[in-house]
Amino acid sequence: MLLTRLADVSREVAATSARSRKIALLAELFRDAEPDDVPLVIPYLAGRLPQGRLGVGWKVLGRPVAPAGSPTLTVREVDALLSELGAVKGAGSQAERVRLVEKLMGAATAGEQRFLLGLLTGEVRQGALDAVAVEGLAQATGAPAADVRRAVMLAGSLQTVARALLGEGPAALEAFRLTVGRPVLPMLAHTAATVTEAVGRLGACAVEEKLDGIRVQVHRDGDEVRLYTRTLDDITDRLPEVTEAARRLAGSRFVLDGEVIAFDEAGRPRSFQETAGRVGSRVDVAAAAEAVPVSPVFFDALSVDGRDLLDLPFAQRHAELARLAPEPMRVRRTVVSGPDDVEAAEEFSRRTLLRGHEGVVVKALDAPYSAGRRGASWLKVKPVHTLDLVVLAAEWGHGRRTGKLSNLHLGARAADGGFVMLGKTFKGMTDAMLAWQTERLRELAVDETGYVVTVRPELVVEIAYDGLQRSTRYPAGVTLRFARVLRYREDKRPEEADTVETLLAAHPQVRP
DSSP: OBHHHHHHHHHHHHHOOOHHHHHHHHHHHHHHSOGGGHHHHHHHHTTOOTTOOOOOOHHHHTSOOOOOSSOOOBHHHHHHHHHHHHTOOSTTHHHHHHHHHHHHHHTSOHHHHHHHHHHHHTOOOSSOOHHHHHHHHHHHHTOOHHHHHHHHHHHTOHHHHHHHHHHHOGGGGGGOOOBTTBOOOOOEEEEOSSHHHHHHHHSSEEEEEEOOSEEEEEEEETTEEEEEETTOOBOGGGOHHHHHHHHTSSOSEEEEEEEEEOBOTTSOBOOHHHHHHHHHOOSSHHHHHHHSOOEEEEEEEEEETTEEOTTSOHHHHHHHHHHHSOGGGBOOEEEEOSGGGHHHHHHHHHHHHHTTOOEEEEEETTOOOOTTSEEEEEEEEOOOEEEEEEEEEEEEBOGGGBTSEEEEEEEEEOTTSSEEEEEEEOTTOOHHHHHHHHHHHHHHEEEEETTEEEEOTTOEEEEEESEEEEOSSSTTSEEEESOEEEEEOTTSOGGGSOBHHHHHHHOGGGOO
16 A cells, blocks of 8 residues: 555544544545555554654654655555664664665655654644544444454454454454453543542442552463553563462463552552553563562453453452452452442542542443443543643644644743753643644744744643653653643743642652
8 A cells, every 4th residue: 555545544534523534534545455554554543653662853853855756655665664764773873764764755755754754753643543443444344343343352453353354354353252361452441520420420330449550461371371461562571479479369261450560568559650660670570579569459350261251241250350369469449339329439539549549440330341442331530630830842743733832841840940841741732722822932932943942931831640750851850640731821920830849749659
């Protein structure tokens, strides 16, 4: 498939808000694609690179390259060049990256260059996500959308299912079954503003602790245990204590869903960064396990003794889990009958926060396990942290944000009266906000270097964030997790912005 076809569809998808039109565009694209193109087409549309991060920054991407006059570049040729680019390392690597990027861009038309630049900078965000792609794939092949979704969740990969479906037709879906040893995409939760709202929407439900750990799927077949992350990476070799814990459970063949988390001596959760650092560590695993041991905490059972439990109500799945895992290895929970029992749910949530966890997940007792989807029967509720920060700089956007100042550099007040950068965000901005902030920040600009516009620290913005983590990248030694813009506060002066000390006091466990 020519890259120009993909770039055109990406642009059209970005230009429409109608889900039905997005699905129709993707269905037509899939009909035109070869089965071997699909593992590239799908992640490219979603703004992902199969190679992951390539180590290419604006020093390389900012060099202008004359575009090709006509489209000849295929998606597979792009993939080959990007794989070559990702493999570059060692002496002379910068010059080689420049050469490869110029080769790629020189083979692309102007429209293809814009698409590639967005893809390489992470600015392809046009809503062509996997859920829409599933619907488009079903429409393209005549397969029932529900069957395609189930196959994707069991295969753990939309690309794998798409290749089989486009190559063999709807009959190929029969091959995708829940199998011990083959991870499935986890069920995810939507958000509710309050526990009362969540219980009101779900009725009879379980209210469970929301742990700030790493999602893990544990597969056991006899003595063989495999551990997989939310993104289906195999991390078995990194967590020997979790493997041993799985072998101590009552059953010998199962698939369980849960989290791994590090606790301190008092039984309170350690910071997310410590847990994530431990799970990510591949060097000297024994020493890492002694320094930061992690514990599995399970909350669901997907398969037990060869029986697929996905379609069973959550109450029955949890009963199977309770049969296998002792109480200390299961997430704390309370069961409520519905809105008339909401005070018990609220009290459980209050106690959960006092124990140091980030909130609760409210789950309908009668719901099946909707793997790979944000099911409406799971609702997460957690306090929203907000800060009033000052914009220190902004970066020019790309893709549909070309010509707009997008990525904000955020600062808090320091003890000396200056401002300290805490991180960046491009999230939460409407088109109207982008247009307004571009005009306003240009009025405040004092310098422009490359794609960064430095501004006078006068504009206050209200930011929501999920938490704090340590970072050597920023001068305060910490950075915000999942920061997003709520609104601008032109009614506030910069000296009224929040301080670094206020932020650190709210998150004592994450002091640098």
